[in-house]
Amino acid sequence: MASVILGILLVLVPLPLSTKAQFGGNLTLGNSLTANDQNSSWSSPSGEFAFGFRRMGAGAYLLAIWFEKIEDKTIVWSANGNSLAPEGSKVQLTADGGLVLTDPRGRELWSSGLTGTGLAYAAMLDTGNFILASVSHVKLWDSFSRPTDTILPMQRLDLGTKVNARYSKMNYSAGRFHFMLGDDGNLAFYATPVLYDPSDIYWRSNTVGSGFQLIFNQSGQVYLTARNGTVLEPLTSGTVPTNGFYQRAILEYDGVFVLYIHPKMANSSSGWPMGWSTVSPPIPPNICTSINQNSGSGACGFNSYCTLGDDLRPRCQCPPGYTPLDSTNEMNGCIQDFVPQSCNGSRPETDQFVLREMLQTDWPASVYEHSTGQNEDWCREACLVDCFCAAAIFEDGVCWKKKNPLSNGRMGSWETGKTLIKVRIHDTTSKCTKNDQKKNKNTTLMIIGSVLLSCSVFVNLLLLITYLIYRSFRSRDSKLSRPVQINQVTGMRTFTYQELHEATYGFKEELGRGAFGTVYKGVLGSEDTNFVAVKVLATKTGESEKEFEREVSAIGRTDHKNLVQLLGYCNEGQHRLLVYEFMSNGTLADFLFGASRPSWYRRIEIVCNVAQGLSYLHEDCTRHIIHCDIKPQNILLDGSLTAKISDLGLAKLLMANQTRTTTGVRGTRGYLAPEWFRNMPISSKVDVYSFGILLVELICCRKNYEPKAEIEAQIVMADWVYDCYHNGSVLQLVESDEEASRDVKRVKGFVMIALWCIQEDPALRPTMKKITQMLEGAVEVPVPPVPSSFMSSI
Ligand SMILES: *[C@@H]1O[C@H](CO)[C@@H](O)[C@H](O)[C@H]1NC(C)=O
Ligand SMILES: *[C@@H]1O[C@H](CO)[C@@H](O)[C@H](O)[C@H]1NC(C)=O
Ligand SMILES: *[C@@H]1O[C@H](CO)[C@@H](O)[C@H](O)[C@H]1NC(C)=O
Ligand SMILES: *[C@@H]1O[C@H](CO)[C@@H](O)[C@H](O)[C@H]1NC(C)=O
Ligand SMILES: *[C@@H]1O[C@H](CO)[C@@H](O)[C@H](O)[C@H]1NC(C)=O
Ligand SMILES: *[C@@H]1O[C@H](CO)[C@@H](O)[C@H](O)[C@H]1NC(C)=O
Ligand SMILES: *[C@@H]1O[C@H](CO)[C@@H](O)[C@H](O)[C@H]1NC(C)=O
Secondary structure, three states: OHHHHHHHHHHHOOOOOOOHHHOOOEEEOOOEEEOOOOOOEEEOOOOOEEEEEEEEEOOEEEEEEEEOOOOOOOEEEEOOOOOOEEOOOEEEEEOOOEEEEEOOOOOEEEEOOOOOOOEEEEEEOOOOOEEEEEOOOOEEEEHHHOOOOEEOOOOEEEOOOEEEEEEEOOEEEEEEEEEEEOOOOOEEEEOOOOOOOHHHEEEEOOOOOOEEEEEEOOOOOEEEEEOOOOEEEEOOOOOOOOOOEEEEEEEOOOOOEEEEEEEOOOOHHHOOOOOOEEOOOOEOOOHHHHOOOOOOOOOOOOOOEEEEOOOOOEEEEOOOOEEEOOOOOHHHOEEEOOOOOOOOOOOOOHHHEEEEEEEOEEOOOOEEEEEOOOOHHHHHHHHHOOOOOOEEEEEOOEEEEEOOOOOOEEEOOOOOOEEEEEEEOOOOOOOOOOOOOOOOOOOOOOOOHHHHOOOOHHHHHHHHHHHHHHHHOOOOOOOOOOOOEEOOOOOOEEOOHHHHHHHOOOOOOEEEEEOOEEEEEEEOOOOOOOEEEEEEEOOOOOOOHHHHHHHHHHHHHOOOOOEOOEEEEEEEOOEEEEEEEOOOOOEHHHHHHOOOOOOHHHHHHHHHHHHHHHHHHHHHOOOOOOOOOOOHHHEEEOOOOOEEEOOOOHHHHHHOOOOOOOHHHOOOOOOOOHHHHOOOOOOOHHHHHHHHHHHHHHHHOOOOEOOOOOOHHHOEHHHHHHHHHHOOOHHHHHOOOHHHHHOHHHHHHHHHHHHHHOOOOOOOOOOHHHHHHHHHOOOOOOOOOOOHHHHHHO
């Protein structure tokens, strides 16, 4: 006990400034640095920290302190995040203002100020502290007492000190999260720049009257102490390896306080994962549920919802029918993608809206009405007919109606209710540029096993011991992150075969099997929530490494909410694997032809989803891509039943050298366009044909080809559809489907669109863009011609 107190006292005693070793480069009055492309900076004696200008963009510089010896030169302190300095700006050590930053015209942008007189020198210390001192070594200013978002070992924060998160990952201006050790002794985290309401505080130490100092000690622990040195509240836990590691604790821009370590060795020969790794559970442990603001947006912006990443940091996403307000900052919330429901009594528009289901999701605030003892259908109806209702939350017979903007949204296994979110049926627009939902591309992967490979026995042993000690002190699973490998050519994340073998537990759980290979479920990272689908390509076809990577990068560059995202790939020897986002609701084939028929409105949305995905592939994305294999088995549904096209590019990638005639398909009228069987050029119109067949299936909720159909005319649905259309009896197609029967105008429109799509002459088939407009009702559907192939093929 005595030694612990002694240890703490040692830390509390201010470091004597005269320690020679700390002062390599003394800077004297008049010394200056200029913001330009020359890397001018002042470094600490050991060279581990540097002070100077960092270029943040064209002609914009940040005056900062950073870790000089590691690759990403992580910034730990900055002066002018709110007003970047133009090229040619200068920071100078002056007798009366301390450090003064001026722009090229001599106007002051920032200055340190001084807490006394007699400034003699400045120094960048090896601790990461930059100090200004007098001849008698009295500290007149130091960066440790004025932290930005990061604290370092040896740093102590006194009462009244504030730590402010930056605005976003690369924008160093002040964001909305901060924490403060108040004058009352309490340490509190705030979700707002200015406290409006006690509900803005999302974590507190409850040490009013006793808290005195926040300390980051040399053993890598961050804790709050009382005036007498007693530890009141630890902010970190577990043992942090210190020898050979840099450490930093940061209030991330998303509001989470995290302790990171980084190996000092500049290369990975130590076997430790490169880059910064998390070593202690963050504060708060679940930010999605910790923030419950009465008048703010919650952890994420308004209308968006928070899910907890593998690294226990928040991910903000938009619900169906909503898009990000600011595509460069996912934390800025979402806006409705559609014209809101009219509140004009004469036109309630209830037929234009649908409630989409989001499981394990809640927006706890924004309630304006609630009813108990109701069933879900009642809840749906109540929200649908109420133009103020943006969403309804249903749980255990209770129905809460929520209005815009929705706030404090979260989704996760801890939520037991379900959200029914109201969207306009044709909410979706055909623009693909809006779809910048950021996928978890930077998912972390923990592979301790690899630590034990490829390095000296001694280092191994040391690391093993460190790791075991560290494990035994930890209550949660480790969040060590493995560096993400990015291929320079494809710009995509690459995986080793071993990584994917581990991620799928040895390719254990099969999700599906297709012409191109088998798909397995996998998990990236140590938490069991970050699922991926790993596709093991069946054969390695003739194309070269370069060709494969070129194709993969074309696929990887597509980014649309209706395409299954390719997260990365593995190309190692005979192994070729693709890693996709995991789609929890399986294939459209299972959904559509399964036991329970999905509702008409759900089907309409799926039609629109697929049309938009295809329209993007054909026309909007940088490289025009023909899918070649559109069928319900290749359409997948995510957690909120949004349809996404999968397997894009694979047909081209893998069938290139195969004969185009796939005999088994002929005569069964599958999804393949007639061009495939004739010597005709293949264009994007083959996808239009397949889409037409898919549309028929979605209208009728039946497979196009059903050899066991009782009525012969109904064996091939597309033909039956034409007959019904011709006889003016399209309602026969949706006979047992009440919802669809009531929507006869749309059923007829869809049938006409389908008939346009399956024209034998590719030139007659509309483009996907046109089809999207027709589906949305923006363009009138002309009367389709007789598809001659029907006549000839039967
Ligand atoms: C740092 O703090 C931890 C927790 O209070 C303590 O166990 C450890 O001894 C301290 N280390 C030093 C070097 O003071
Ligand atoms: C730095 O400057 C101070 C004050 O002039 C002086 O006492 C100290 O010795 C200098 N240190 C070095 C390493 O030059
Ligand atoms: C600045 O530093 C980078 C990285 O160390 C180096 O590649 C570059 O050449 C330097 N630029 C100048 C002008 O010294
Ligand atoms: C950082 O974000 C702020 C707030 O949105 C904005 O005003 C500023 O222009 C941004 N700075 C940069 C360099 O993008
Ligand atoms: C130190 O201060 C705290 C809070 O003020 C108190 O609870 C504790 O008993 C004190 N410990 C000692 C050893 O004085
Ligand atoms: C990696 O670090 C080790 C140990 O410091 C050193 O011997 C080796 O040369 C370094 N390798 C490279 C590529 O820098
Ligand atoms: C309500 O609907 C009527 C008839 O369509 C229209 O004339 C009127 O302008 C609408 N009022 C509002 C407020 O939209």
